[in-house]
Amino acid sequence: MIIKKPADIKSDEITPESVYIDRRKFIGTSAIGLTAAALGSRGSKLLAQDDRQDDELTSFESITTHNNFYEFGTGKGDPSRNAHTLRPRPWTVTVEGAVENPGEYDLDDLLRPHTVQERIYRMRCVEAWSMVIPWQGVPLGDVIARLGPTANANYVEFVTLLDPIQMPGQRRRVIDWPYIEGLRMDEATHPLTILATGLYDRDLLNQNGAPLRLVIPWKYGFKGIKSIVAIRFVERQPINSWKALAPNEYGFFANVNPEVNHPRWSQARERRIGKFRKIRTLPFNGYGDEVAHMYAGMDPRTLY
Amino acid sequence: MKPISMKVIKPLVFALALVPAVKLAFDALTGGLGADPIEETTHRTGAWTLYILITSLAVTPLRRVTGWNQLIKLRRTIGLFALFYATLHFLTYLVLDLFFYLPEVLEDVFLRPYITVGFTAFVILIVLGATSNARMIKKLGGKRWNSLHRLVYLAGALGVFHFLWLVKADTRRPEILGVTLAALLGTRLFKGRARPVTKFST
Numbered sequence: 152m153i154i155k156k157p158a159d160i161k162s163d164e165i166t167p168e169s170v171y172i173d174r175r176k177f178i179g180t181s182a183i184g185l186t187a188a189a190l191g192s193r194g195s196k197l198l199a200q201d202d203r204q205d206d207e208l209t210s211f212e213s214i215t216t217h218n219n220f221y222e223f224g225t226g227k228g229d230p231s232r233n234a235h236t237l238r239p240r241p242w243t244v245t246v247e248g249a250v251e252n253p254g255e256y257d258l259d260d261l262l263r264p265h266t267v268q269e270r271i272y273r274m275r276c277v278e279a280w281s282m283v284i285p286w287q288g289v290p291l292g293d294v295i296a297r298l299g300p301t302a303n304a305n306y307v308e309f310v311t312l313l314d315p316i317q318m319p320g321q322r323r324r325v326i327d328w329p330y331i332e333g334l335r336m337d338e339a340t341h342p343l344t345i346l347a348t349g350l351y352d353r354d355l356l357n358q359n360g361a362p363l364r365l366v367i368p369w370k371y372g373f374k375g376i377k378s379i380v381a382i383r384f385v386e387r388q389p390i391n392s393w394k395a396l397a398p399n400e401y402g403f404f405a406n407v408n409p410e411v412n413h414p415r416w417s418q419a420r421e422r423r424i425g426k427f428r429k430i431r432t433l434p435f436n437g438y439g440d441e442v443a444h445m446y447a448g449m450d451p452r453t454l455y
Numbered sequence: 456m457k458p459i460s461m462k463v464i465k466p467l468v469f470a471l472a473l474v475p476a477v478k479l480a481f482d483a484l485t486g487g488l489g490a491d492p493i494e495e496t497t498h499r500t501g502a503w504t505l506y507i508l509i510t511s512l513a514v515t516p517l518r519r520v521t522g523w524n525q526l527i528k529l530r531r532t533i534g535l536f537a538l539f540y541a542t543l544h545f546l547t548y549l550v551l552d553l554f555f556y557l558p559e560v561l562e563d564v565f566l567r568p569y570i571t572v573g574f575t576a577f578v579i580l581i582v583l584g585a586t587s588n589a590r591m592i593k594k595l596g597g598k599r600w601n602s603l604h605r606l607v608y609l610a611g612a613l614g615v616f617h618f619l620w621l622v623k624a625d626t627r628r629p630e631i632l633g634v635t636l637a638a639l640l641g642t643r644l645f646k647g648r649a650r651p652v653t654k655f656s657t
Contacts, residue, residue, distance in 0.1 A: 217490030225625035228489055278623070280491060325624045396624060415569055415620060417559060424490050428554060 209282035222318035234357035248384035251299030265289035272368035281421045288347035292340035304384035307339040309376045332376035333389030369438040371405045404454040407436035411455045472536040475503045493551045500544035508537035516642040538584040573617035579610040
């Protein structure tokens with residue numbers, strides 16, 4: 152986990168000089184890479200030299216204007232332009248299924264017993280770009296513990312608001328609305344998994360999934376379902392929206408994995424928003440020490 | 456048509472075709488390309504390649520409908536602008552996106568179908584651009600030159616697939632482009648067959 156404070160953000164996010172220096176380094180790296188490729192596996196270690204820089208926070212501006220939230224349009228800039236129609240309060244979350252305390256919870260009541268924490272996480276989109284985001288939220292595991300899942304609750308399913316008036320993007324059936332996501336119970340209760348309510352010490356903006364969204368830092372961004380209106384405890388693995396749309400391209404687990412390419416593009420590297428050069432993508436987005444044990448014995452190739 | 460009109464129209468077309476490039480440069484300098492300027496540049500130059508390529512294919516049908524034969528003089532200019540934006544698109548990918556990282560370039564061009572078809576379309580446009588002057592028409596002979604330049608439809612179709620295969624879910628724009636391209640090709644095929652009978656030629 153990254154433990155940088157917002158105060159550490161440098162204002163010179165775009166530094167022409169360093170970009171210039173990086174370029175020259177990069178020409179060298181490429182040359183090494185080609186040589187390495189020729190040398191075979193011993194050389195590939197050389198190629199994989201650490202090109203990752205510090206996980207500097209992505210700017211608030213970028214985090215709030217570069218969004219995949221198809222409920223407000225399929226362009227990256229659409230959500231920040233269109234999401235003003237969403238009314239994040241009052242907000243009701245329906246809890247149902249295999250759980251001791253089902254019901255319709257007012258969001259504030261649902262969250263009141265929990266202390267909001269800050270978590271600075273890397274966010275890796277399946278489209279090979281990434282950000283570093285300072286979230287505020289509560290561990291999902293704490294919320295789940297209070298709701299009391301029963302023995303049949305093997306998975307948790309989440310549902311986004313369905314309302315074409317508040318979410319104009321839903322007027323076109325790009326996805327079979329409403330958006331659905333799911334986690335296995337051990338993933339949902341993992342201490343890294345949070346229900347986020349804010350970022351950069353502000354309430355979530357609508358385009359970031361106000362008022363409540365999921366953040367699972369070792370998974371591709373699309374697992375982080377936004378504007379959640381229902382949490383269901385279910386016995387069988389939910390069918391998440393992207394898997395339903397293209398099962399050969401998007402799976403249920405969707406763990407960040409540089410070894411398994413998207414059928415149409417490479418997942419080996421990513422562009423950190425605000426930076427020029429691409430960087431290596433890390434297995435489990437760099438959270439392997441914390442989460443890899445949950446997938447022991449499973450074929451990593453099925454975890455895309 | 457009076458010759459004067461083409462003298463006005465040609466520079467006008469030239470200027471119009473440069474508008475997206477000027478807008479791009481302006482946005483790049485003023486931070487108007489959003490949080491991921493490289494992706495935005497890639498998408499814009501790619502889209503304009505297709506828009507302009509399809510516009511160039513509309514010249515001949517438009518000439519036939521209007522009977523304004525001078526229009527043909529615009530076709531090469533417009534076609535070369537498609538090549539211009541395709542070149543910007545490719546350079547954005549090669550220089551800004553991958554920064555000459557050859558392993559990934561080669562992997563993309565040979566293993567990723569949407570890039571393979573896009574790259575093929577680009578190669579076709581280069582060949583057509585290189586043979587677009589009067590000297591090459593003479594050298595190849597009109598008939599062979601015509602056959603060669605029919606490849607422009609293939610380039611257009613590959614370009615549309617390149618676009619279609621890269622989007623995740625919202626396929627509306629590539630679909631519109633595909634239908635437009637098919638319609639333009641249709642007018643050519645229809646005209647080709649109908650010519651001996653109707654003689655509504657220009």
